[in-house]
Amino acid sequence: MTRSIPAIPLRAQGADAPSAVEPRSDTFEPRKARAPEPALLEEVEQEIDSAAHRRLGIPERTQFHFLSFEGPDAYSRIGGLETRVSGLCEALVAAGHETHLWFVGDPALPGHEVRGDLHLHRWCQWLSKHHPIGVYDGQYRKAPELAASLPPVLMREHLLPHLLLGGRAVIMAEEWQTADAVFHVDQLLRQAALRDRVSIFWNANNVFGFDQIDWVRMHKAATVTTVSRYMRQLMAASGVEAIVIPNGLSPDVYLPPDRSAVTQLRRNFAGRVAITKMARWDPDKNWLASVRIISELKRLGRRPLFIARGGREPYGQQVLAALEAAGLHVVNRDNPQGDLRGMVASLADNANVDVINLTSYVDPDSRRALFRASDVVLSNSAKEPFGLVGLEAMAVGGVTCTGCTGEDYAMPGRNAIVLQTTDPSEFVSLYLQLRSNPVYESLMRKAGRATARHYAWPEVVRTTLAPRLGLSIPEVELSPS
Numbered sequence: 008m009t010r011s012i013p014a015i016p017l018r019a020q021g022a023d024a025p026s027a028v029e030p031r032s033d034t035f036e037p038r039k040a041r042a043p044e045p046a047l048l049e050e051v052e053q054e055i056d057s058a059a060h061r062r063l064g065i066p067e068r069t070q071f072h073f074l075s076f077e078g079p080d081a082y083s084r085i086g087g088l089e090t091r092v093s094g095l096c097e098a099l100v101a102a103g104h105e106t107h108l109w110f111v112g113d114p115a116l117p118g119h120e121v122r123g124d125l126h127l128h129r130w131c132q133w134l135s136k137h138h139p140i141g142v143y144d145g146q147y148r149k150a151p152e153l154a155a156s157l158p159p160v161l162m163r164e165h166l167l168p169h170l171l172l173g174g175r176a177v178i179m180a181e182e183w184q185t186a187d188a189v190f191h192v193d194q195l196l197r198q199a200a201l202r203d204r205v206s207i208f209w210n211a212n213n214v215f216g217f218d219q220i221d222w223v224r225m226h227k228a229a230t231v232t233t234v235s236r237y238m239r240q241l242m243a244a245s246g247v248e249a250i251v252i253p254n255g256l257s258p259d260v261y262l263p264p265d266r267s268a269v270t271q272l273r274r275n276f277a278g279r280v281a282i283t284k285m286a287r288w289d290p291d292k293n294w295l296a297s298v299r300i301i302s303e304l305k306r307l308g309r310r311p312l313f314i315a316r317g318g319r320e321p322y323g324q325q326v327l328a329a330l331e332a333a334g335l336h337v338v339n340r341d342n343p344q345g346d347l348r349g350m351v352a353s354l355a356d357n358a359n360v361d362v363i364n365l366t367s368y369v370d371p372d373s374r375r376a377l378f379r380a381s382d383v384v385l386s387n388s389a390k391e392p393f394g395l396v397g398l399e400a401m402a403v404g405g406v407t408c409t410g411c412t413g414e415d416y417a418m419p420g421r422n423a424i425v426l427q428t429t430d431p432s433e434f435v436s437l438y439l440q441l442r443s444n445p446v447y448e449s450l451m452r453k454a455g456r457a458t459a460r461h462y463a464w465p466e467v468v469r470t471t472l473a474p475r476l477g478l479s480i481p482e483v484e485l486s487p488s
Contacts, residue, residue, distance in 0.1 A: 062102050063098070063102045064469050064473035068173070068174040069174070070104070070105045070107075070165070071096075071104055071105065071106045071176070071177050072106075072109065072176065073181070075088060075108065075110045076150075076185070077142055078111070079093055080112045082112065082135070082141055082142060083110055083112055086287070091254055092108060092110070093257075094255050094464040095255075097125075097464065098464035098465045098468050107127075108127055108128065111129070112128075112132065113129065113132075113135070114132040114133075114135040114136035117129070135149070154188040158195055159195065162195045162196070166201070175206075176205045176206070177205070179208045180209045181210050182216065186216075186221075189207060189228050190221075193207060193229065206230070206477070211232070211233045211234075212233070213392050214238075222245075230475070232249055234252070234254050235253060235412075237413035238251075238392050238393075239251055252471050253416075253467060254462070254467075256402055256459060260375075263403070264376040264378075264379040268351055268380075271351050272351055272354060275351070275354050275355050275357065279312040280304055281314065281383075282301065282383050284297055284316070285374070285384075286317065286396065287318045288318055288321070288322040289322060290322065290389070291389050295326065296431070298326065298333055298335075299431040301330070301333075301361065302335065303435055305361060311361065313361060314354065314381070315365065316369055327364065337361065338363055340353040345368060346373070349367075350373035353365065378405035381400075382442070384397065384408065386400070386407055386408065387409060388409075389429075391410055391413045392413045393413045394410075394417075397416075398459055401423070401455030401456060401458055402455075403456075404455065406424065406452060407422075408425075408437075416462060422451060424437045
């Protein structure tokens with residue numbers, strides 16, 4: 008029997024292993040309880056509540072099923088895909104829609120778990136126990152297994168009972184690993200003469216695995232979606248037509264950063280140009296172009312302080328070597344406490360430092376405070392399907408600097424600095440222009456916050472997903488093909 012447990016956040020928080028670096032503990036005292044302060048936050052919460060009351064424009068008795076490799080378990084949480092499916096699920100659950108997330112979960116956890124009103128279905132656990140590294144370990148075994156075994160269970164235990172009682176359903180699948188599962192579900196629905204009651208979407212966050220997808224069959228089985236106009240154009244070049252349903256932000260992203268933390272960070276950064284970059288260690292994230300930006304600012308006497316947080320990818324060693332080769336003094340800083348106080352302390356004592364490489368997990372409270380206190384949050388990717396970090400920085404009033412690919416939300420000179428080249432002088436010129444005019448900078452920060460409001464997940468569902476549910480009902484054919 009499935010035991011219902013209280014709702015808990017989808018995203019886990021924590022820290023990496025501690026190091027010998029001991030942070031200062033007397034830097035500031037974070038508030039333990041925040042009064043609901045900014046009008047902007049209250050307005051966002053009211054809009055989200057109102058949207059939930061309206062059920063986001065989705066008809067009553069609509070059941071949602073998400074198919075994804077990634078999910079909320081530590082085993083399954085790798086990057087932006089988990090953020091996307093979790094955000095969509097949270098928005099739909101808050102609006103009162105029955106929602107199920109089917110994903111390749113931790114083999115040690117229950118196969119079916121209920122968190123509040125969200126149903127978690129962990130699949131391929133019998134394979135995952137032989138692939139302990141993570142969700143993509145053994146993916147070429149897991150994808151066929153998911154495609155073969157998941158759709159019959161989904162059909163028998165959930166879709167058939169719901170549809171035969173007059174309900175409707177929406178299936179949203181993510182990435183190439185779920186393509187064959189989509190084909191199987193489509194076939195089962197057609198055989199049961201129920202295909203016209205189910206909307207099926209298949210979404211691409213990137214172009215990985217495109218060579219393994221039968222696109223003719225995909226367009227017959229589902230409506231193909233993607234996350235940005237940039238991705239849409241990449242797919243069109245391969246002959247794939249897609250509809251853009253952008254990524255969104257969860258309500259916690261809009262929470263105001265701790266004032267005392269922001270104040271102390273700005274004291275730590277006094278006299279410096281504080282530039283923060285959080286991204287995987289990957290060439291597509293333009294880390295080497297970022298090195299040239301910091302080097303140029305130092306050459307001009309602007310005293311940059313580059314706060315870098317990468318991942319565990321080996322490319323990080325190449326980036327750190329490039330920073331040192333450019334004559335920049337790099338230090339690694341850990342945060343054994345794993346909290347806001349520890350993060351603030353880890354960024355102190357930087358007078359003779361050019362680059363602080365953060366080697367610990369940066370929790371959400373710390374991210375918001377750091378984005379707000381930084382002079383610029385550098386999200387200058389060379390190839391970016393969407394660019395969620397830049398939008399998160401906007402949500403708390405940070406100045407975002409993006410590249411010019413999938414960041415549809417970025418309007419050059421209005422709500423963000425937008426780079427079109429890798430020439431460091433482009434960034435320096437645009438940044439100094441902004442910095443020389445405090446009114447201009449204030450307006451950009453406000454415009455960024457206003458933009459981010461339109462990307463709250465309930466708003467994304469209401470404005471871009473709900474109106475397109477009918478597009479995913481193809482002409483029904485009784486043939487299983």
